[in-house]
Amino acid sequence: MPELPEVETIKNDLTPQIVGRVFTDVKLSWPKAVRETAPDEFRSRLIGQTIVGLERRGKYLIFRLSGGEALILHLRMSGALLLRSPSDADGFVRTVFSLDNGQELRFSDVRKMGMIWLVKDVREVTDKLGPEPFDAAFTPQVMAQGLSKRSAPIKSVLMDQSFIAGLGNIYADEALFEAKIYPLKRAKELSHQDVKRLHKAIREVLDQAIAHRGTSISNYVDPAGQRGSNQYHLRLPRHEGSPCKVCNTPIQRLRLGGRSSYFCPRCQGNSELRR
DNA sequence: AACCTCACCTGCGGGC
DNA sequence: TGCCCGCAGGTGAGGT
Numbered sequence: 001m002p003e004l005p006e007v008e009t010i011k012n013d014l015t016p017q018i019v020g021r022v023f024t025d026v027k028l029s030w031p032k033a034v035r036e037t038a039p040d041e042f043r044s045r046l047i048g049q050t051i052v053g054l055e056r057r058g059k060y061l062i063f064r065l066s067g068g069e070a071l072i073l074h075l076r077m078s079g080a081l082l083l084r085s086p087s088d089a090d091g092f093v094r095t096v097f098s099l100d101n102g103q104e105l106r107f108s109d110v111r112k113m114g115m116i117w118l119v120k121d122v123r124e125v126t127d128k129l130g131p132e133p134f135d136a137a138f139t140p141q142v143m144a145q146g147l148s149k150r151s152a153p154i155k156s157v158l159m160d161q162s163f164i165a166g167l168g169n170i171y172a173d174e175a176l177f178e179a180k181i182y183p184l185k186r187a188k189e190l191s192h193q194d195v196k197r198l199h200k201a202i203r204e205v206l207d208q209a210i211a212h213r214g215t216s217i218s219n220y221v222d223p224a225g226q227r228g229s230n231q232y233h234l235r236l237p238r239h240e241g242s243p244c245k246v247c248n249t250p251i252q253r254l255r256l257g258g259r260s261s262y263f264c265p266r267c268q269g270n271s272e273l274r275r
Numbered sequence: 276a277a278c279c280t281c282a283c284c285t286g287c288g289g290g291c
Numbered sequence: 292t293g294c295c296c297g298c299a300g301g302t303g304a305g306g307t
Contacts, residue, residue, distance in 0.1 A: 059300095076301050077302095149277090151278080215300075
């Protein structure tokens with residue numbers, strides 16, 4: 001579910017609350033979420049460690065631990081990370097991390113797709129990720145160079161985490177709408193102007209979403225259980241037939257790799273056809 | 276290598 | 292009302 005802005009919000013909210021805390025217990029009611037490490041070993045290696053820092057890389061949330069290891073979470077489609085008192089009630093809690101101040105960090109995950117790692121080196125998990133969208137090294141020129149080698153639809157490339165880290169279905173659609181680019185346009189066919197607009201649009205769309213604490217279309221919530229508000233500021237309606245906010249043309253939907261892509265046939269018309 | 280499809284999970288809402 | 296189907300913000304495995 002969460003993309004970069006949602007994970008960034010979670011990281012920002014949790015940092016002042018949990019840095020310095022110690023893991024005192026872990027309960028795994030869906031042990032399959034823990035990758036690469038047996039549940040017993042996971043517990044014994046984690047309990048007693050102090051959280052010394054929190055980071056985000058792409059859609060991964062990274063807890064730096066006093067022993068030099070890192071706890072890494074990925075929320076996938078339906079995950080939420082909640083900071084709660086033991087008496088609070090939450091649904092679909094798959095993992096509970098108890099902290100030394102009596103609070104609980106709860107990994108709630110309806111669809112059980114979320115994943116957890118405990119690693120010595122963060123790169124074991126994040127080494128295939130492409131650049132962060134806000135990294136100074138990720139320039140329009142670098143982006144154009146990468147796109148020039150890709151024949152897949154631009155939407156697919158934007159969702160490819162090894163090309164750029166953090167964009168998912170919603171923000172890829174938003175960026176393409178903002179840049180007025182048809183989602184199925186082949187990446188290598190983008191003009192320099194296209195790439196320039198798209199590069200700018202990616203940062204604008206993500207910046208705005210972070211400012212609004214994420215997009216809660218169905219069930220994203222922050223660590224306090226509160227929804228974000230970016231769903232009220234999306235540029236593109238996520239319903240087929242709804243009017244485009246720019247030109248009133250009915251929004252269309254297409255399927256790409258099993259996902260829905262929404263677009264405005266007028267604002268994002270294939271420039272080859274329009275010419 | 277790059278690209279595509281499918282599997283992994285569960286719940287919800289729409290159509291019949 | 293109840294059932295069936297499609298759909299949901301992601302990724303990695305496996306095939307071409």
